Amino acid sequence: xxxxxxxxxxxxxxxxxxxxxxxxxxxxxxxxxxxxxxxxxxxxxxxxxxxxxxxxxxxxxxxxxxxxxxxxxxxxxxxxxxxxxxxxxxxxxxxxxxxxxxxxxxxxxxxxxxxxxxxxxxxxxxxxxxxxxxxxxxxxxxxxxxxxxxxxxxxxxxxxxxxxxxxxxxxxxxxxxxxxxxxxxxxxxxxxxxxxxxxxxxxxxxxxxxxxxxxxxxxxxxxxxxxxxxxxxxxxxxxxxxxxxxxxxxxxxxxxxxxxxxxxxxxxxxxxxxxxxxxxxxxxxxxxxxxxxxxxxxxxxxxxxxxxxxxxxxxxxxxxxxxxxxxxxxxxxxxxxxxxxxxxxxxxxxxxxxxxxxxxxxxxxxxxxxxxxxxxxxxxxxxxxxxxxxxxxxxxxxxxxxxxxxxxxxxxxxxxxxxxxxxxxxxxxxxxxxxxxxxxxxxxxxxxxxxxxxxxxxxxxxxxxxxxxxxxxxxxxxxxxxxxxxxxxxxxxxxxxxxxxxxxxxxxxxxxxxxxxxxxxxxxxxxxxxxxxxxxxxxxxxxxxxxxxxxxxxxxx
Amino acid sequence: xxxxxxxxxxxxxxxxxxxxxxxxxxxxxxxxxxxxxxxxxxxxxxxxxxxxxxxxxxxxxxxxxxxxxxxxxxxxxxxxxxxxxxxxxxxxxxxxxxxxxxxxxxxxxxxxxxxxxxxxxxxxxxxxxxxxxxxxxxxxxxxxxxxxxxxxxxxxxxxxxxxxxxxxxxxxxxxxxxxxxxxxxxxxxxxxxxxxxxxxxxxxxxxxxxxxxxxxxxxxxxxxxxxxxxxxxxxxxxxxxxxxxxxxxxxxxxxxxxxxxxxxxxxxxxxxxxxxxxxxxxxxxxxxxxx
Numbered sequence: 001x002x003x004x005x006x007x008x009x010x011x012x013x014x015x016x017x018x019x020x021x022x023x024x025x026x027x028x029x030x031x032x033x034x035x036x037x038x039x040x041x042x043x044x045x046x047x048x049x050x051x052x053x054x055x056x057x058x059x060x061x062x063x064x065x066x067x068x069x070x071x072x073x074x075x076x077x078x079x080x081x082x083x084x085x086x087x088x089x090x091x092x093x094x095x096x097x098x099x100x101x102x103x104x105x106x107x108x109x110x111x112x113x114x115x116x117x118x119x120x121x122x123x124x125x126x127x128x129x130x131x132x133x134x135x136x137x138x139x140x141x142x143x144x145x146x147x148x149x150x151x152x153x154x155x156x157x158x159x160x161x162x163x164x165x166x167x168x169x170x171x172x173x174x175x176x177x178x179x180x181x182x183x184x185x186x187x188x189x190x191x192x193x194x195x196x197x198x199x200x201x202x203x204x205x206x207x208x209x210x211x212x213x214x215x216x217x218x219x220x221x222x223x224x225x226x227x228x229x230x231x232x233x234x235x236x237x238x239x240x241x242x243x244x245x246x247x248x249x250x251x252x253x254x255x256x257x258x259x260x261x262x263x264x265x266x267x268x269x270x271x272x273x274x275x276x277x278x279x280x281x282x283x284x285x286x287x288x289x290x291x292x293x294x295x296x297x298x299x300x301x302x303x304x305x306x307x308x309x310x311x312x313x314x315x316x317x318x319x320x321x322x323x324x325x326x327x328x329x330x331x332x333x334x335x336x337x338x339x340x341x342x343x344x345x346x347x348x349x350x351x352x353x354x355x356x357x358x359x360x361x362x363x364x365x366x367x368x369x370x371x372x373x374x375x376x377x378x379x380x381x382x383x384x385x386x387x388x389x390x391x392x393x394x395x396x397x398x399x400x401x402x403x404x405x406x407x408x409x410x411x412x413x414x415x416x417x418x419x420x421x422x423x424x425x426x427x428x429x430x431x432x433x434x435x436x437x438x439x440x441x442x443x444x445x446x447x448x449x450x451x452x453x454x455x456x457x458x459x460x461x462x463x464x465x466x467x468x469x470x471x472x473x474x475x476x477x478x479x480x481x482x483x484x485x486x487x488x489x490x491x492x493x494x495x496x497x498x499x500x501x502x503x504x505x506x507x508x509x510x511x512x513x514x515x516x517x518x519x520x521x522x523x524x525x526x527x528x529x530x531x532x533x534x535x536x537x538x539x540x541x542x543x544x545x546x547x548x549x550x551x552x553x554x555x556x557x
Numbered sequence: 558x559x560x561x562x563x564x565x566x567x568x569x570x571x572x573x574x575x576x577x578x579x580x581x582x583x584x585x586x587x588x589x590x591x592x593x594x595x596x597x598x599x600x601x602x603x604x605x606x607x608x609x610x611x612x613x614x615x616x617x618x619x620x621x622x623x624x625x626x627x628x629x630x631x632x633x634x635x636x637x638x639x640x641x642x643x644x645x646x647x648x649x650x651x652x653x654x655x656x657x658x659x660x661x662x663x664x665x666x667x668x669x670x671x672x673x674x675x676x677x678x679x680x681x682x683x684x685x686x687x688x689x690x691x692x693x694x695x696x697x698x699x700x701x702x703x704x705x706x707x708x709x710x711x712x713x714x715x716x717x718x719x720x721x722x723x724x725x726x727x728x729x730x731x732x733x734x735x736x737x738x739x740x741x742x743x744x745x746x747x748x749x750x751x752x753x754x755x756x757x758x759x760x761x762x763x764x765x766x767x768x769x770x771x772x773x774x775x776x777x778x779x780x781x782x783x784x785x786x787x788x789x790x791x792x793x794x795x796x797x798x799x800x801x802x803x804x805x806x807x808x809x810x811x812x813x814x815x816x817x818x819x820x821x822x823x824x825x826x827x828x829x830x831x832x833x834x835x836x837x838x839x840x841x842x843x844x845x846x847x848x
C-alpha cells in the first residue's frame with residue numbers, strides 16, 4: 001500500500017480541497033450502491049448520482065492553486081454547492097458546505113472544532129429548511145454526527161481525531177435509520193443519502209490520513225449484521241403500491257333514532273373519504289378503511305347493520321401483484337433443466353418458499369400448502385410428475401400432508417422417496433442435507449438422519465376460546481407449542497415465544513425463527529433484539545417466512 | 558537414472574516436507590493492485606489474509622510463465638536425467654498448460670519432462686506429489702511415477718469449508734457449487750474438487766457443526782495414506798480437528814498446514830478443511846456427507 005504521508009498537503013486550504021476531492025471520489029466509487037438504496041422520499045434511484053453531480057460542481061470550481069486562504073476556499077465551496085445542488089440529497093448536502101463556510105468564518109486554519117461546528121450548523125439549517133423533517137434520513141445522520149463531533153472536539157480538537165470518530169458515527173447512524181423510518185425497513189435498505197454522507201466522510205478521513213485509494217467501496221451498514229442484497233427487496237415495490245389503498249366499505253344502519261351528525265363525526269375520525277347520509281331510521285355510510293371491521297363495529301353501536309358491501313379498492317393493483325407473484329414462482333420455484341435428483345416440497349408463505357428454493361440447490365420446486373390447505377394426492381402427484389428428474393424426493397413438511405405424500409410413490413412411475421418431514425422447520429433441515437452429488441439412497445438416509453435433530457416450535461393466536469391439553473386459551477391469546485405440546489400461553493406473541501425458547505435453551509445450539517406474514521418489521525426487530533439479549537449463548541437466525549397463521553415458526557437444533 | 562520431482566505452490570506443501578522429499582515448488586503469481594508477488598515466497602499467507610477482507614483490493618493470481626518453468630527444468634536437468642512435474646487442476650488455472658508447454662521445449666532440448674494434471678489442489682496435490690517422490694526415492698521409474706501420480710490424485714480429496722462464497726465467486730472459481738450462492742439461510746458451504754472443479758460437498762448450519770462435519774468426513778474416508786488438516790487463518794480450529802480425528806483413525810495426529818496465498822485467495826479467511834489420500838482402492842466414491 002502506498003505510504004503517502006508526505007503527500008498530505010501542508011496548507012489548510014489545500015488540505016480542504018484535498019478532502020473535497022476525496023469525498024467526490026468516494027461517492028463516485030459507491031454511486032451505484034447509493035442509488036440502489038434510494039427508496040425515500042421517492043424511490044427513483046438517483047441519490048448517488050445527485051450527490052456526485054453536486055460534489056463535482058464543487059470540485060470543478062475549486063481554485064487551481066493553494067494560495068487562496070481557507071476561508072475563501074470554504075466560501076467558494078459553499079456557493080458552488082448551492083448553485084450545483086441536484087435533487088433532494090444535493091440540497092441537504094449544500095447545507096453541510098454552507099455550515100462549513102460559516103464555521104470556518106475568517107479563521108485561517110481547520111480544526112476539529114470547526115468541523116464540529118460546521119456539521120451542527122448543517123444539521124440545524126437542514127431541519128429548518130424542510131417543511132416536514134423526517135427522521136431516519138440524512139437529517140438524522142447530520143444531527144447524530146454533530147453530537148459526536150462536539151463531544152469529540154471537546155476532548156481533542158485535532159481534526160483527524162474528530163473526523164475519524166464522526167466517520168464511524170455516520171456509519172452507525174446509517175445502520176439505525178431503518179429503526180426510525182419504517183419504509184427503509186420494509187424495503188430492507190438503509191437511508192441512501194445518509195449512507196452517501198458516510199461515504200463522503202470515509203473519503204475525507206482517508207485523504208486526511210493519506211490512505212490510498214481515497215475512494216474505496218464501503219460496505220453498506222445494514223442492521224443486525226445483514227448484507228445489503230444490492231437492491232430493494234422484491235416485495236417492497238408491490239407493497240408500496242398498496243399503502244394508500246384499503247377497503248371501500250358501504251353499509252346501512254337501521255334504528256328508530258339516528259343522529260346522522262354524530263355518525264358522520266365518528267366516521268371522520270376512523271377512516272378516509274366518509275360520506276354519511278340518512279333519512280328516517282336509516283343511515284347510509286360510505287368510507288374507505290384499512291380495517292373495514294372497525295367501521296362496522298362503530299356502526300353497530302348505533303343500530304343494526306344491513307346492505308354491507310366491502311370491496312378491495314386495489315383490484316387492479318392486486319391483480320398485477322398476483323401476476324408478479326406467479327411470475328416469481330414460475331421463474332424461481334420450478335427448475336426446468338433436467339437434474340439428477342429433483343426435490344418437491346410443500347410450504348406456505350413467500351419467504352419460506354424462497355428459502356426452500358434457495359436451499360434446494362436448483363433442484364427444488366415448492367407446492368403451496370400447509371395446515372389449512374393440505375395439497376391433495378393428485379396435486380402432489382402432479383408436482384412429482386412435472387419435476388425434472390425420474391428420481392424425486394418429496395418433503396410433505398406437515399403431519400397432515402404426510403398421508404397424502406405416502407400415496408405418491410405407488411402412483412408414480414418415478415422413483416419417489418418421501419421424507420416424513422412433520423413441519424417446514426424439519427423440512428428445511430432435511431433439505432440442507434441434500435447433496436446433488438450423492439445418489440438417491442444416500443440422500444434419503446442423510447435427510448432422514450437429521451429429522452430427530454430438530455425441535456419444532458410454533459407461536460400462533462387462538463381464533464376462538466379453546467381448551468387444549470387442559471390449557472384454557474381465550475380467543476385472541478397467543479400460545480406456543482413445542483413438538484406439539486403447549487408450553488406457553490399469554491397475551492403477547494413475543495412473551496410466549498420467549499417462554500418456549502427458555503424451556504429449550506439448554507439443548508439448543510442454533511435457533512432459527514421464521515417470522516409470519518402478520519408481523520410488522522418493528523415487531524420482528526424487537527423480537528430479534530430481545531431474544532439475542534436474553535439468550536446470549538445461542539446462535540439465532542431470524543428469517544422472513546411469510547407464513548399465514550403462525551407468528552413464529554421455530555426450529556431448535 | 559535420477560528423476561526430479563516438481564510441483565507448484567498451490568500444493569500448499571509445507572517447506573520442510575518439500576525439502577525432506579527434494580521436491581521443487583514453483584510459485585504462482587499473486588497480483589495485488591500494481592504489485593506482483595510470488596505465492597508463498599514474496600508474500601506470506603498471513604499477509605495475504607490480512608489484506609483479503611479489504612473490499613477495494615481484489616487480488617488476482619496467474620500461472621508461472623513457460624519461461625519460469627524452463628528455467629527451473631533446465632536447472633534440474635543439470636543434476637537429473639528426467640523430470641516429473643505434478644500440478645493443479647487445469648480447470649482452475651493455466652499452471653498445468655504452462656508446464657506442458659515448457660515440457661515440449663525441454664523435449665526438443667533432449668530432456669524428458671512428464672507433466673501430470675492431478676485435477677486436484679492444495680494438499681491433495683501436495684500429498685500426491687509426496688507419494689511420487691517417495692516412490693522415486695525407493696527406485697521407481699518415471700513411468701511408474703506418472704501412473705502413481707494419477708492414481709494418487711484419484712484417491713485424493715481436497716475439502717474446504719468456507720465462511721463465505723464471495724471469494725470463490727469473485728475469483729470466478731465457483732464451478733458446480735453455484736447452487737450454494739444466494740442461500741437465504743446463513744450456512745457454511747463445504748466444497749470439494751471433483752473432475753478438477755469446485756463442487757458442493759455439504760452444508761453446515763454453523764461453524765461448530767461444520768467442524769464436526771469435517772471430522773466425520775475424514776473418519777469416513779479412512780483408511781488413509783496421507784492426511785493434512787488445512788486452515789487459512791484459524792490454526793487453533795485446525796489443530797482441534799486434527800486432535801479429534803486422531804482419536805478415530807490410526808497413524809497419530811495428522812499434520813496441520815496453512816493454505817497458501819493463491820488457494821486462500823479463492824477460499825478466504827476462516828476456511829478450514831483437509832487434504833488426504835485414501836489407501837488401496839483406486840475408485841472410491843467421494844466421502845459421505847454425514848456419518
